[in-house]
Amino acid sequence: GAVVSQHPSRVICKSGTSVKIECRSLDFQATTMFWYRQFPKKSLMLMATSNEGSKATYEQGVEKDKFLINHASLTLSTLTVTSAHPEDSSFYICSARTGGAGTEAFFGQGTRLTVV
């Protein structure tokens, strides 16, 4: 199947700093990528939908100024957590589709963010 690479897998940062997470589709072009957040033993909560060359669409309750999403190319989307706080500590996962709504999504390995 298609491969989505997410980096870094783990990151620890200090409160007030910013952290960038990268999501790359390695062997296909992804016009749409999705960013999810997952709390321990919970399901995935969709944060935003990232479309190549345009602004991301954020879900209700997600601060777009805090979670900056950039989808600069058909193979790369980034999520930047700005001015991180301990409550931002979580597992962040990206996914990318090979096609439209009727196709399966492929997921990155996830990033464990810890803000101290």
Next chain:
Amino acid sequence: SQQGEEDPQALSIQEGENATMNCSYKTSINNLQWYRQNSGRGLVHLILIRSNEREKHSGRLRVTLDTSKKSSSLLITASRAADTASYFCAEGGGATNKLIFGTGTLLAVQP
């Protein structure tokens, strides 16, 4: 909440037994997908069933879909210890083109 619900939240069975997980979704779907997640890892796609399909098989997996009840079930036959993981259904497509996940079922298969 955007999420559908899965039932049961947790399931513990013995190796060799069958495991059934149920999913109730909320939107008008294009498709319903099932994913597996090992602890602290990314998700692996298991199977996709389209809204005009009622049943689908893949190896030891059997998925059913009832659009009138907005529900789906995942059956894993002859379970193995390696099947231990969290399983999520996800509503795909529809008007929003998003992939919305259910609450998940944590399956533990005892050797």
